[in-house]
Amino acid sequence: MRATKRGRHTAVAAGVGLLLGVLALGPALAPGFVLAYDMVFVPHPALSEATFGLTGMLPRHVPSDAVVAALSHLAPAGLVQKAILLAIFVLAGASASTLVPGERLLPRLAAGVVYAWNPYVAERLLLGQWALLLGYAALPLVVTAAARGDHRRLALVLVPAAVGGFAALAVSGLTALVVAGRRGLRPALVTAAILLLAALPWLVPSLLRAASAPGDPAGVAAFAARADTPFGTLGSLLLLSGAWNAETVPGGYGGPVTAALWLLVVAASIAAYAGGGRIPGLTAYLRGGRALGLTSHARGEGVPGPISYAPGGRVPGLAVAAVVGFALAALGAVVPGVLRGAIGLWPGFAFLRDGQQFVAPLAVLVAAGAGRAADRLPGWTAPALLVPLLLLPGLAWGAGGRLRAVHYPADWTRARTAVAADPGDVLVLPWAAYRSYPWNGGRRVLDPLPRFLPARVIVNDGVRVAVSGGRDIGLAAEEPRARELDALVRSGAPLTAPLAARGVKYVAVDAGAPDGRLAGAERLVAGPDLTLYRLPGAVPANSPHIPRLPVYIAWFITFATFIWSRRVPTSNLEKRSLPKES
Incomplete structure (x- = not known):
């Protein structure tokens, strides 16, 4: 019965998460596509060599693009x-609700609301x-599976992060390894093996990449965490914000009053988690809970009585994972020279440049603490459900209209038809990675043409980032x-x-x-939104490609791993034999 009740609570938390999603997305749910920075979806995406990372560029979009193409x-x-x-x-919402060990519904919902509606989610969504975020959403389940040493379930709950790809699996993998390490060396090694199997679709093409992996140390300054609250960079990271892009801060966030109130919420949640549900200092004040009406049905049974402060169960290793994640998040801002030196030694350390993403385990801890505090202070549970929304209203309704669905122009469709009729490599001008299209409301977005056109599309993927002092930092292109x-x-x-010859x-x-600069080229499409030229005398490109067979084998192994993980119990109820009739 208890497992059934908890299952119902999780279902309710999922429903609340759905309501939060509708509230947050708003106009983004209208017909069309939402195009914002790295969020690029296109009509009729194709499964191509680029989809599987076979063209030699870093497979950051693997396997997420392939999953989207298959679903489409x-x-x-x-x-x-x-x-x-x-x-x-x-x-x-559903996964965070499972972090609260009690049987009451509202504390579980409080944990889910805090986890689904916070600055981390808002800033990463606007990015x-x-x-x-898909991997972030399942991170509480990853934490509990790693803490229990349940390796089958760990593989199963890593599916969202594996679909998300490199960044999602890096965050989830780091957290799982730290939590599993608390159980000993063997659980940590098994966890590492599961992570390796989940990462094969993008790891194999990365290792086989024809060009050396770029590790531009300039990216440390470009992507380091930044202050978006009055509390500096470290304070902003503590508040689950501090993303490198100032344009992705939700409207109204970071003001002195709301930031101070959100700091109190975060600090109280951390204190409640550390105290097993008690908030040191506040508990003494609230021991007269009868006068305030703060009474509780302890464990859901009996007559209302004084609040019980019996410590709730903490997830072993979660606090350590939160500290490690916070340290990595602050690395590029506090000791950038160390990170630049590490990237100089091995370019693979470049994954630490965008440090703010690693505060995700701290978000798990904050959500768990918020739920446990609400469980001990029932009179405050209902207000706790509204606090995140009141302190971060800028996420609502498509982040104030910044997330809005649009339609691709007719010029783009005509260009796709022309290229499909006579395939060949396409170079895109202007020579920049991001665009601000008038038909997209001027919102900045990664060029969608590589996914939109049915051909290999060459863009300058070297990002330019504005930093303090009015300077721009330009990173080297990665696409070979x-x-x-x-x-x-x-x-x-x-x-x-020259282009035709190449x-x-x-x-x-x-x-x-x-x-x-394109004198003599044939203009196939001419419109206000796109012009397409065909170059006479173009020769077939002789570009190095990654061998397909190892990549296909990697996909098969990963898929087989997740099929294996499906063999998990569907119930926590123990099977017991009935007594024999006499």
């Missing part, structure tokens, strides 16, 4: 995007990092073809013949034509 064969891609975004809130053609495109020289068949120009 079952439902329209616009609906797939909305379902994924809503699933983040549903899963976050368009839905794949990272972009690195090969970078000097030519930047030279200002005519492009038609295997480029088309040039797509956003919102207008270049100034005479």
Whole structure:
């Protein structure tokens, strides 16, 4: 019965998460596609070499693009995007609710609301990092599975992070390893093996990548955590914010009053978690709970009586994971020289540049503490459900309209038809990674053409980031073809013949034509939103590709691992034999 009741509570928490998702997304749920920074969905996405990371670029989009493409064969891609975004809130609310050990519903809902509606979710959503948030949503389940040493269940609950790809699995993997390490060396090694199997779809193409993995140390300053509250960088990270991009701070967040109140919520939640549900200092004040009406049905039974302060069960290793994650989040801001040196020794350390993403385990701890505090102070549970929404109203209704569904222009559709009829490599101008299209309300987005056109699309994926002092930091391009053609495109020289000689068949120009650099090219599509040129005499590109067989084997192994993980008990009830009749 207890397991059934907890299951119902989890279902209710999932429903609350769905309501929060609808409230947060608002206009993003209208027909069309939401395009914001790294969030790029397109109609009719194809399963191509790029989808599986076979073109030599870093497979950051693996396997998330492949999963989206596969789902888009079952439902329209616009609906797939909305379902994924809503699933983040549903899963976050449901998974965090399981962190509260008591039997009462409202404390579980309080944990779910705090976990699904906070600055971390808001800033990462505005950054368009839905794949990272997918792993974040399931992180509480990863924590509990790793703490219990339940390796089958760990593999199962890692599926959202595995779908999210590199960043999501890095955050979940770090947390799982730290938590499992508290149980000993063997659980940590088994956890590491499971993580390795889950990472194979993007790990194998990364290791086979023809070009060396870039590790530009300039990215440390570009992506280090920044202060978006009056409490500095470390204080902002403690509040689960501090993302590197100032444009993704939700409206109204970071003011002195709301930031101070949110700091109190976070501090009280951490104290409650550390005290097993008690808030040191506050408990003495509230021991006269009868006068305030703060009484509780201890463990859901008996007559109302004084609040019970029996410590709740804490997840072994979660506090350590939160501390480790916070330290990594602060690394680029506090000791950037150390991180730059590490990247110089091994480019793989570049995954630590975007440090703020590693405060995710701290968010798990805060949610658990909030739920346990609400469990001990029932009179405060209902207000606790509203506090996150009141302190972060800027996330509501598509973050104040900043997340809004749009439709791709007709020019883009005509260009896709032309390229599909005669495939070949496409180079995109202007030579920059991000665009601010008028038809997207001027909102900045990673160029969607590589996913939109049915061909290999060459863009300059070297990101430029504005930092303090009015400076820009430009990172080197990572895509092998972009690195090969970078000097030519930047030279200002005519492009038609040189690009054709290097295997480029088309040039797509956003919102207008270049100034005479494509003389002699055939204009196939000419419109206000896109111009497409075909270059005469283009030769087939001779670009190195990653061997397919190892990648396909990696996918098979990962898929088999998740099939194995499905063999988990569906109930916590023990099977007992009935007594024999006499």
